[in-house]
Amino acid sequence: MTNTEKRCRVKMIAIDMDGTLLNRHGQVSAENAWAVKEAQASGITVVVATGRSYKEALPPLMAAGITCPLICVNGAEVRAETGEIVRSVPIPPQTYEEAEAILRQEDLYYELYTNRGTFTNDREKAFGVLRDFIQSAFPGTDEQAIREADERRFSTGEISPVDTYAAVLGRSGEHLYKLLVFSRDGQKLARASRRLAAVNELSVSSSANHNLEVTHRHAQKGIALQELADRLGVALEETMAIGDNFNDLSMLRMVGLSVAMGNAEDEIKRACAVVTGNNDQHGVARAIREWALSQNCSKLQ
The missing domain is CATH 3.30.1240.10 (Hypothetical Protein, Haloacid Dehalogenase-like Hydrolase; Chain: A; domain 2)
Incomplete structure (x- = not known):
């Protein structure tokens, strides 16, 4: 099995919120919500990773009917689907x-x-x-x-x-x-x-x-994602991460498949394996459909 084939077997998806999952109105589009739920229904674990606090992150997700683990405040806090805090890394x-x-x-x-x-x-x-x-x-x-x-x-x-x-x-x-x-x-x-x-x-x-x-320094999206993946028994090589900005780099650099949004900074695009549509073009839905649900390796060759 090639590295590309391993990377295509997506078992977990980590998704940033602002500029990524959310459109310019701060909402999850119907297309993005459908893709997230379809991924979950197919057995893929979906995690939202955001710089927002739990209070700030929850309303748009609830409005879209999305329930999943949350990496909040750039990894300083991790919440289970139930809202229970499972990780906390404060500044002394x-x-x-x-x-x-x-x-x-x-x-x-x-x-x-x-x-x-x-x-x-x-x-x-x-x-x-x-x-x-x-x-x-x-x-x-x-x-x-x-x-x-x-x-x-x-x-x-x-x-x-x-x-x-x-x-x-x-x-x-x-x-x-x-x-x-x-x-x-x-x-x-x-x-x-x-x-x-x-x-x-x-x-x-x-x-x-x-x-x-x-x-x-231990409150970064990548570190939190690594710990969550270990807890869930998912390899990072089997994980896809989608983001658009510099606070996403720590998770984008460590996963098997890194996806930059079309509206991402150029440095973020260069750091990623593939680029999807922008956040007003349902780029998250496109990434999930093309590289997770279809397990399509052809565009990564």
């Missing part, structure tokens, strides 16, 4: 203090992701983060739609305003998963990225223009 308090000092020195705004939710200490800057993220993942979205999305996430508790982050992190049982850093100053962001990456316990990636996603 001392490491956060080092990161906070760097961000304060660079005068950079950031949000906290914890086991209990997402928090901001500046409502208007939080809107700026959301706007950048949506316009990057879902180009063409108008300002009013973004404002409405911003209001919804505060009203539903997806993100909560706080006076200080110290008050959040000082609560008993609160575990810090991620810092979402934002700036339109590319040089400042690049400098902060280099400084944060030098902190021993941290991993730094990006999911959109003008942001950094800072997690524990």
Whole structure:
């Protein structure tokens, strides 16, 4: 059996959300939902791997009728289909203090992701983060739609305003998963990225223009996927991963079949074995049909 043939025998699929499974409206298309459910019905395990928190990830999946394990916050938390937490990798308090000092020195705004939710200490800057993220993942979205999305996430508790982050992190049982850093100053962001990456316990990636996603170095999609695959008894050589951005690279680089979205960054496309359609062309459905359900090796030869 050739490596290509081994790689085509897909038993598990890991799918990113924003810019991948979700279209520009932040929804799972009917075509993508059908393909996911068809894969599950055929015995393939489907896993959603996202930078979102569990609270943020669940609504669009529920709307599409999709139930599956979730790798959340870039791998800082893994949830079983039931919602039970099966993996948790928080940032230690001392490491956060080092990161906070760097961000304060660079005068950079950031949000906290914890086991209990997402928090901001500046409502208007939080809107700026959301706007950048949506316009990057879902180009063409108008300002009013973004404002409405911003209001919804505060009203539903997806993100909560706080006076200080110290008050959040000082609560008993609160575990810090991620810092979402934002700036339109590319040089400042690049400098902060280099400084944060030098902190021993941290991993730094990006999911959109003008942001950094800072997690524990063991909180990466690839590491979480490896542990989940081991738990389920599935080899990574029998796993397909689909993504579009830099926080997907850790899982794309380790699976048997890596699939870049048509809207992915060029570096992501170069790192992958194949490229599918974009997120508004049901690229996930196409990838599942062509390289998982059909077990088609011809395009990988």
